Amino acid sequence: QVQLVESGGGLVQAGGSLRLSCAASGRTFSSLSMGWFRQAPGKEREFVTAISWNSGITDYTDSVKGRFTISRDNAKNTVYLQMNRLKPEDTAVYYCAASRRSYSISFGAAYDYWGQGTQVTVSS
Numbered sequence: 001q002v003q004l005v006e007s008g009g010g011l012v013q014a015g016g017s018l019r020l021s022c023a024a025s026g027r028t029f030s031s032l033s034m035g036w037f038r039q040a041p042g043k044e045r046e047f048v049t050a051i052s053w054n055s056g057i058t059d060y061t062d063s064v065k066g067r068f069t070i071s072r073d074n075a076k077n078t079v080y081l082q083m084n085r086l087k088p089e090d091t092a093v094y095y096c097a098a099s100r101r102s103y104s105i106s107f108g109a110a111y112d113y114w115g116q117g118t119q120v121t122v123s124s
């Protein structure tokens with residue numbers, strides 16, 4: 001079983017930056033695709049970004065392209081989400097997820113393991 005622990009969330013003003021991290025344990029990290037999802041109050045869980053096991057493929061939802069960057073450090077069993085030029089609309093609980101698949105990683109159904117989330121609040 002894979003355990004995922006997110007950190008780095010907090011309160012930031014619009015236009016600011018945060019970097020989230022997700023530390024994985026329990027399974028070979030380098031074999032997993034990794035993704036970030038978010039859920040705002042009253043809304044469905046939303047795909048944000050994903051990265052393949054070898055960092056060869058990345059994908060972003062349109063609303064964060066050019067502002068967010070996903071990366072991974074397999075030696076540290078960690079995936080990161082750098083968030084720049086944050087907007088109030090980015091306010092949500094952000095979840096890290098891991099998939100044993102290398103395809104369909106922009107869909108939540110592809111993910112086998114989920115973290116408990118970290119709150120990101122962007123004030124206007």
